[in-house]
Amino acid sequence: MRFLSGPHVEEAREALSRELPDLEIRSLRLGEQGWDNHTFVLNEDRIVRFAKDESFQARQERWVLRALPEFLPLDIPRLEWVGESILFTVYRRLPGVRLAEAWQSFDLWQREEAIDRLVEFLATIHSTLDLAEAKAHGVSLEDARYDFVRASMGSEGKWWEAARPAIRRIDALSHAPKVLHNDFHGENILIDPATHRVTGVIDFGDVAYGDPCIDLNYLCEFDLGMADRIARRYEAAGGEPVDPQRILDLYFLQTLDEYLDPDSPEIERIGFHRMLDEYVARFGLH
Structure with a gap:
């Protein structure tokens, strides 16, 4: 499993294009950075998080987001794509x-x-x-x-x-x-x-x-x-x-x-x- 070298927009764009060749990337910019991931805003309506290293609990996060019921008292991110050769997750961006x-x-x-x-x-x-x-x-x-x-x-x-x-x-x-x-x-x-x-x-x-x-x-x-x-x-x-x-x-x-x-x-x-x-x-x- 590979990781981004840092919060670099062009490197993230290249990784997304390799992993999701059918994805239209109209815009990509840095989002608010986390402790264990590099965050980007994709097309202003999705969030992409690239793991910094193995400490990011991608498997566990994927499980919990899929295990939670569709109807909850509050909205939560819903997974759309998960990287294979480089560890990232894509969710629809929540407003607010x-x-x-x-x-x-x-x-x-x-x-x-x-x-x-x-x-x-x-x-x-x-x-x-x-x-x-x-x-x-x-x-x-x-x-x-x-x-x-x-x-x-x-x-x-x-x-x-x-x-x-x-x-x-x-x-x-x-x-x-x-x-x-x-x-x-x-x-x-x-x-x-x-x-x-x-x-x-x-x-x-x-x-x-x-x-x-x-x-x-x-x-x-x-x-x-x-x-x-x-x-x-x-x-x-x-x-x-x-x-x-x-x-x-x-x-x-x-x-x-x-x-x-x-x-x-x-x-x-x-x-x-x-x-x-x-x-x-x-x-x-x-």
């Missing part, structure tokens, strides 16, 4: 803007509606996707160990005073594993800018299985006060009962782990620092 860019313009009602729709979506995929089938297609465990946090547990300061009881709580309790989106942050959620309604979810390349609260904790990125609502709505939408404290613990530990990750870009570490301080100021040591 990223929720992360629009959240601050939402009023309270719009925020609550957005959270409710996202929780319903997660409850649907968690209850729909078969765990045994996922494992058979190479989907791996997301064990939420937060190794960077655990390696630094001797550190001092308010973050660590909050991290120690959070680690004890998540180690003492678990929920039945589900197939997870596993990257459910605001950059992967689309909204209609005219109505402020959530419309779609993208990027299933990190699909894994594990505690459903791993997916749910991403929603605390928008409002830390939503954990109780998230837990209630998840159960009402057909999900198994979950502990709102666990959602908060996983949010805090995941944020701290990403802050400690030496590969995290500095601009993102600044955001993580703010999120950690907000969490400790709001909830104290509990």
